[in-house]
Amino acid sequence: MLDLVIATKNAGKLKEFREMLSDIPLNIISLQDFPGIEVEENGDTFEENAVLKAKRVVELTGIASLGDDSGLEVAALGGRPGVHTARFAGPRASDLENINKLLNELKGVPPEKRQARFVCCLCLVLSDGRIFVEYGYLEGYIILEPRGTMGFGYDPVFFVPELGKTLAEATLEEKNAVSHRARATEKIRKHLLQYARS
Ligand SMILES: O=P(O)(O)OP(=O)(O)OP(=O)(O)OC[C@H]1O[C@@H](n2cnc3c(O)ncnc32)[C@H](O)[C@@H]1O
Numbered sequence: 001m002l003d004l005v006i007a008t009k010n011a012g013k014l015k016e017f018r019e020m021l022s023d024i025p026l027n028i029i030s031l032q033d034f035p036g037i038e039v040e041e042n043g044d045t046f047e048e049n050a051v052l053k054a055k056r057v058v059e060l061t062g063i064a065s066l067g068d069d070s071g072l073e074v075a076a077l078g079g080r081p082g083v084h085t086a087r088f089a090g091p092r093a094s095d096l097e098n099i100n101k102l103l104n105e106l107k108g109v110p111p112e113k114r115q116a117r118f119v120c121c122l123c124l125v126l127s128d129g130r131i132f133v134e135y136g137y138l139e140g141y142i143i144l145e146p147r148g149t150m151g152f153g154y155d156p157v158f159f160v161p162e163l164g165k166t167l168a169e170a171t172l173e174e175k176n177a178v179s180h181r182a183r184a185t186e187k188i189r190k191h192l193l194q195y196a197r198s
């Protein structure tokens with residue numbers, strides 16, 4: 001069975017990928033298995049960062065890699081925090097600090113004007129250098145107070161109309177049925193299947 005390195009240090013993303021790709025015969029590992037690898041995410045777009053992550057891992061390991069760069073675009077904030085989502089409240093910000101900063105910036109914005117979307121850009125780089133890029137989106141609203149304990153990141157404040165709950169109130173299976181990451185993964189799946197058979 002071939003290895004696939006998910007180019008991430010985020011345990012929440014890894015858990016979602018492991019579940020979504022469980023039917024593909026690949027041995028899924030991550031940067032937890034390569035603690036020395038650091039990737040500077042200095043791109044101006046999700047795509048630049050997703051490509052940076054996966055290319056760097058292939059360069060250093062020689063193993064095919066899937067990079068995920070994702071984030072939140074909030075309409076009332078003109079699309080911010082966007083590519084800066086992970087460091088919205090500062091370079092080493094925790095999920096809670098980021099959520100608090102978001103809720104503060106949205107203070108006084110009424111519920112119907114709190115539209116947001118999650119964006120996920122996935123980049124698969126194979127060891128022969130071939131590159132595939134796909135996007136997925138999830139539309140929702142930023143609620144007034146966090147709700148739920150599952151998932152990661154901004155999940156407790158992201159309400160999904162099609163689920164009738166926040167992403168942190170959704171099970172892994174429910175989130176993976178609709179998420180930005182799941183939608184991008186569906187599009188990249190055929191390339192992963194081909195790689196697994198190679
Ligand atoms: O770069 P890696 O190591 O993959 O991990 P990261 O957490 O830094 O990931 P990003 O650079 O892609 O930043 C994504 C930001 O968007 C948030 N985010 C992305 N997908 C999310 C999801 O499904 N639910 C909640 N928050 C999410 C996440 O918490 C980060 O703050």
Ligand SMILES: [Mg+2]
Pocket residue numbers: 041086
């Ligand atoms: Mg990151």
